[in-house]
Amino acid sequence: MRSVSIAGVGLTxxxxxxxxxxxxxxxxxxxxxxxxxxxxxxxxxxxxxxxxSYIQGQLNLGAMMADALGxxxxxxxxxxxxxxxxxxxxxxxxxxxxxxxxxxxxxxGVEKVSDASPEEIARFLSMPEDQEYTAYTGITNFxxxxxIYRHYMERFGVRQEDIAMLAVRCHEHAEGCxxxxxxxxxxxxxxxxxxMEADPLHILECSGTGDGxxxxxxxxxxxxxxxxxxxxxxxxTDLIHITGRPDIVTFEAVKRASEKAFRMAGISxxxxxxxxxxxxxxxxxxxxxxxxxxxxxxxxxxxxxxQEPAVSGKPSVxxxxxxxxxxxxxxxxxxxxxVEIAMQLEGEAGRCQVDKPEFGLAQSLGGLGSICAIxxxxxx
Amino acid sequence: xxxxRYWRESKYRYRLIGKRCMRCGALYYPRRAxxxxxxxxELEEHQLSDRGRIVSWTVIRNPPKDYERFAPYVVALVExxxxxxxxxxxxxVEPEEVKAGMMVEAxxxxxxxxxTSGIIEYGYKFRPPVESKQDSS
Numbered sequence: 001m002r003s004v005s006i007a008g009v010g011l012t013x014x015x016x017x018x019x020x021x022x023x024x025x026x027x028x029x030x031x032x033x034x035x036x037x038x039x040x041x042x043x044x045x046x047x048x049x050x051x052x053s054y055i056q057g058q059l060n061l062g063a064m065m066a067d068a069l070g071x072x073x074x075x076x077x078x079x080x081x082x083x084x085x086x087x088x089x090x091x092x093x094x095x096x097x098x099x100x101x102x103x104x105x106x107x108x109g110v111e112k113v114s115d116a117s118p119e120e121i122a123r124f125l126s127m128p129e130d131q132e133y134t135a136y137t138g139i140t141n142f143x144x145x146x147x148i149y150r151h152y153m154e155r156f157g158v159r160q161e162d163i164a165m166l167a168v169r170c171h172e173h174a175e176g177c178x179x180x181x182x183x184x185x186x187x188x189x190x191x192x193x194x195x196m197e198a199d200p201l202h203i204l205e206c207s208g209t210g211d212g213x214x215x216x217x218x219x220x221x222x223x224x225x226x227x228x229x230x231x232x233x234x235x236x237t238d239l240i241h242i243t244g245r246p247d248i249v250t251f252e253a254v255k256r257a258s259e260k261a262f263r264m265a266g267i268s269x270x271x272x273x274x275x276x277x278x279x280x281x282x283x284x285x286x287x288x289x290x291x292x293x294x295x296x297x298x299x300x301x302x303x304x305x306x307q308e309p310a311v312s313g314k315p316s317v318x319x320x321x322x323x324x325x326x327x328x329x330x331x332x333x334x335x336x337x338x339v340e341i342a343m344q345l346e347g348e349a350g351r352c353q354v355d356k357p358e359f360g361l362a363q364s365l366g367g368l369g370s371i372c373a374i375x376x377x378x379x380x
Numbered sequence: 381x382x383x384x385r386y387w388r389e390s391k392y393r394y395r396l397i398g399k400r401c402m403r404c405g406a407l408y409y410p411r412r413a414x415x416x417x418x419x420x421x422e423l424e425e426h427q428l429s430d431r432g433r434i435v436s437w438t439v440i441r442n443p444p445k446d447y448e449r450f451a452p453y454v455v456a457l458v459e460x461x462x463x464x465x466x467x468x469x470x471x472x473v474e475p476e477e478v479k480a481g482m483m484v485e486a487x488x489x490x491x492x493x494x495x496t497s498g499i500i501e502y503g504y505k506f507r508p509p510v511e512s513k514q515d516s517s
Contacts, residue, residue, distance in 0.1 A: 123444035132389055133410045136491065136503070137467050138440060138447040139455040146438035147457055154436075154480065199439040199475070239416070243409070243457065243465040248436070 001098040003221035004230045006377065008037025009339040011214040014181040014327030016114040022052060023068040026110040029213035030069055033106065037217035043102040045069070045076040048089035048109035050331030051124050055116045065108065082128030082366030083280065085109060086214065086334025087373030091233045097218050108215035109332030121209060128367035130240050142206055142281060144242065144368045146198035149283040152249045156298030160200060164191050165304035166282045167205050167324050174321025176351035181210045181327030205282040212329030214336045225380055228345045231359065232264035232376040240370045251369035254291035258363070261374040269293050273357035274344045275315045276337035278365040279322045288363055289317070316354045319344060337362035338375055345379035381494045386501055393503035396486055398464065400426035407464045430486035431509065432460035439475045446492040454478050458506055472507040485509045
């Protein structure tokens, strides 16, 4: 298999884009990525999306977005895996380049939730769960997060004030990020006095769902200095029902995918400088960090409270605000994370830049941990 | 909601029928074709216990479409007496009175309505046991 690198990236602001369609958003991000890469035509287009079949009633996004880009004729693919769609599409695109099937591939994610009512959005966000026995009970995705949140606090004796610090840090990082949906600080008091979304989970501990698109151009690595190479990309799945999982506060898919990714990259957790995590809610972010091995079980919040100890060093987490503050354009979110890691490694992160990172990791979840995609990028 | 889609699940939802692996004894709800513990494809129908205890719970304040009329409502992870876990709304109790470890029993309730002309869906919800409501435990 050939080594694969990211040649260009593009994204739109995450927002409520009332005046713009799915295709408008996709084209903006894709054209930016193509211009950034300065390459010939992409030979294939991979489109990540989660909600268009329900929200817009639109299928066949592969052909539709290839056409919108003026590239009708190329092979095109649509990938859906809930909020992990973008990262799973990236995985597929990287495979196609690594195998030698294509040399230049565009992977783009797009989501437009603002065409739906709040009740429809709540329903859409629960669609990655089993509709017959999970969503059927009336539980929402945030409700499932709340179930594990309560259990986590009781089992490990962790305070909500500590877990919610993840959201405080995300908002600090998003300040000055031009593509963030909520680029401002929020105090812990403000977060914990916000209304309940699903007890004990507060509304301001939940990611903000928004419209957006992000895209990358990938190609075979050239072996030149400064190139951003795909060091690892892995997927794993878990039981779709949390009722069957032996431990509801452990995401087995995250453990398996991250172990595989660290092996594939040939690095340890200590080597990772910057991480984008899937903080659909504060608790999901904390558990994800633990299951990737960045903190012991029950100690994930210490990464944000300034207390000791994180076992594997201290990577910078969600440097553009994460799902919480950059926002969560569901099917595009995984590609936002990958674009952001690439921006950090290239030193193009502006006010969000961390000091000379070499390795960055992006972690995406679909459903409540039923699918996890991990991507590790390296700057040469 | 199509009628066959509702109809084919009704037995499992009305009567809490799951599956039991005939080789290793593992229990499943909802039903499945292959045992995840031992890989056997030999599973038989199994009547679940209709009582259990709450492991964790939440209160849904911003409900999805078709559930607006019930909000706010409690949804809990319940561990049944035979050890299997099920997700269910908890009814006939104020959200403030729900606790981890609380005993609950299955009851037959309306789940949702498909508009004004569609079918009305029924199924299980759980409630505090009726006969032991006066008990101090």
